[in-house]
Amino acid sequence: MNYVDFLLWVRGPAFQIATAIFIFGLSWRLLEILSLSRKPELAVVRERGIAGGFRTIFRRFLPVDDNTFQRSAFIITAGYIFHLGFFIILLLFVPHILFFREFFGFSWPGLPTPVIGIITIMTLLALIALLINRMRHPVLRFLSGFEDYFVWIVTFLPVLTGYMAFHHFFHYPLMLALHILSVELLMIVFPFTKLMHTFTWFISRWYTGSRAAQKGVQV
Amino acid sequence: MSAASFERGYNAFKEQIDAPIASYFSSCIHCGMCAQACLFYTETGEPKYTPIYKLEPMRKIWEQEYTLFGKLKVLLGISQKLTDAELAEWQELIYGSCTLCGRCSMVCPVGNDLVYMIHKAREGMAAAGHAPHSLIEGNQRAINIGSATGVGLPTLQAQIKNIERDTGIKIPIDVPGVEYMALISAIEILNYPEYLSSLAKIMKHVGKTWTLSSKGFEATNAGIQIGVSDIAKELLMRIVNEAEELGVSTVISPECGHAYMVIRWEGPNLIARPFNFKVQHIVELLDEWREQGQLETEGFEKARLTFHDPCQLARRGGVIEQPRKLLNMVANQLVEMEDRGKMNWCCGAGGGLAAQEESEALRLKAFNRKRTQLKTLKVSQLVTACAHCREHLEEGLENNDMKMSVVGLTEMVVKHLVDKNET
Incomplete structure (x- = not known):
């Protein structure tokens, strides 16, 4: 198998398998969570809590107060850079948009490539900084296990290989194939790891926000 | 209450797990921010007091009982089943170093209500026979x-x-x-x-x-x-x-x-x-x-004072503005702590902590947070609306040689009521 064959396999059957696992796994996990349901609130509530849940989905994007920000300034800042960077690259890099067009049949405008280049470097640096922080901060070092480092690797690799492929490191078809392969790895492990937070954070925020709103507390 | 056993505890844990809890565990990425909201971590620097870590036994049960992949991990021997010894070890974390104050639930970026889970974890711990003796005797x-x-x-x-x-x-x-x-x-x-x-x-x-x-x-x-x-x-x-x-x-x-x-x-x-x-x-x-104009008061408190929000009343109960409105009626030197209302720091004695002798040293250490908060205010009186907070605040202040009186809000309002018989 030469590089081009490898690229074709990665883009073809491998991608289909990864997509199937991703979509099936994701649906399964969400079903596992939601099917547990919860008991209705029987106390006389101050408000119904449905809107309150949605308010919390948005309110939690910012730290609740200055003190909270100051105590976790690094992780909040680096975390934002990485998350925003990751999604900007994923959704606004022109070749990615062309790929999505193939898939969904519609497209949207992208960002100029040099801008994506800068954002990619910032994202990589933020990820590295977060990893170092995880290994050095007493609480994070204590809490972190295999999975925490594993999901870091599978998140870091697509960004890194994407950057390398774009700049034609080594052999371009090989680099591109490795980039797509790393994305497939991310998609496959996604439903079985804490990467799931991508799809559950708003469920969590809604539940918490709704219960607090019923009690009359803005959280 | 039938006899406690590991099996009963395990089942009690299982019964407590609902959709919010499954979502919370799925969402946690170990960012560590909850530690920064917990006075047991901030005052000791001990990572084991990180709120989400206190829930590790419950997380294990959730993963192994309510996720397909978790069950697979047990079958393949990748993860081990929860043991009674683990639960025994966690007693100190679920009962001995959590006042159920709920501050952690305010800061979690994915919105996990951690204290909701700790409350529920206690059901499992008690059924497994790993609740502190002092609390069992209290019951x-x-x-x-x-x-x-x-x-x-x-x-x-x-x-x-x-x-x-x-x-x-x-x-x-x-x-x-x-x-x-x-x-x-x-x-x-x-x-x-x-x-x-x-x-x-x-x-x-x-x-x-x-x-x-x-x-x-x-x-x-x-x-x-x-x-x-x-x-x-x-x-x-x-x-x-x-x-x-x-x-x-x-x-x-x-x-x-x-x-x-x-x-x-x-x-x-x-x-x-x-x-x-x-x-x-x-x-x-x-x-x-x-508000209805039924309280007729006269005069104002002479002391410079502040209000300590009881966690369950404010953060977990939604009664935040009312005490301030009442205080403003009878005091004109009310100053506020930097973290107040829904973000107030716990006195350090809630959640049954004050009843556990083995936690006394930790509880008094955690009071340092309140001491730091109060020191900058230069107040001579502390008002609260919880007898339990009041008792612990008095003890903490005395331990730290801080001259400050602690008063209940109701009592303070009553002091200023106009005697209708005389007028």
Whole structure:
């Protein structure tokens, strides 16, 4: 198998398998969570809590107060850079948009490539900084296990290989194939790891926000 | 309550896990921010006090029982089943270093309500036999004598006599058909009887009918604290039965955050039906009367003072503005702590922590947070609306040689009421 064959396999059957696992796994996990349901609130509530849940989905994007920000300034800042960077690259890099067009049949405008280049470097640096922080901060070092480092690797690799492929490191078809392969790895492990937070954070925020709103507390 | 065993505990944990909990565990990426909101971490720097780590046994059960992949991991030998020894080790974390203050739930970026989970984890721990002895004994006293501290009806009756003699106001007991049934906490009976005398004066001032109940007077609920819902239900039913039998329209929670959380919020869920009476914290009620113009006060407090928000009343109960409105009526030198209201730091003694001797050193260390908060304010008086906070604040202040008096809000308002007989 030469590089081009490898690229074709990665883009073809491998991608289909990864997509199937991703979509099936994701649906399964969400079903596992939601099917547990919860008991209705029987106390006389101050408000119904449905809107309150949605308010919390948005309110939690910012730290609740200055003190909270100051105590976790690094992780909040680096975390934002990485998350925003990751999604900007994923959704606004022109070749990615062309790929999505193939898939969904519609497209949207992208960002100029040099801008994506800068954002990619910032994202990589933020990820590295977060990893170092995880290994050095007493609480994070204590809490972190295999999975925490594993999901870091599978998140870091697509960004890194994407950057390398774009700049034609080594052999371009090989680099591109490795980039797509790393994305497939991310998609496959996604439903079985804490990467799931991508799809559950708003469920969590809604539940918490709704219960607090019923009690009359803005959280 | 049947005999505790690992199996019972395991099943109790399983029963507690609902969709919010499954979502919370799925969402946690170990960012560590909850540690920064917990006074046991901030004051000791010990990573094991990180709130989400306290939930590790529960997370394991969730993963292994409610996720396909978790079950697979057990089958393949990648992850080990939870053991009794692990639960024993976690007793210190679930009971001994958490006041259920809920500050962690305010900062989690994915929105996890951590304290909701700790509450539920206690159900599993207690059923497994890993609750502290002091709390188990407290539960026995609550069932047999009437309160966790062992204060019963005879003590209350004696205090009532004293109060009636001192104030000349009759304290009604077991009177049917009145509007309000007041509850009281054992600490107030024993250490702060001024609460009851203040209540009697206020009721006279606003001209409302009220009563205590000889069978359902204790407001606190040891069963909720330890996490045994059978006991919690039994204790709660004493109040519910009395309130319904006497036909009152409102039950008044005393100055106790825990009691308010139990009766106002947990209560109907605990007995699986809505109450047919209203529940109000005394501070809520006072503020309602203030708004209606029923409280006539005169003069202002001379001291520079601040207000300590009881966690269960403010952050977990939604009563935040009312105490401030009341204070502004009787004090003109109110200064606020930097972290206040829903973000106030716990006094360090909630969640049954004060009853556990083994946690005393940690509890007093955690008080450093409150000390730091108070030092910058230069106040000479601290007002709160929870007898339990009050007791611990007094102890903490004394331990730190800080000269500051601690006062209950109801008592402070009453001090300024205009005596209607004289005018």
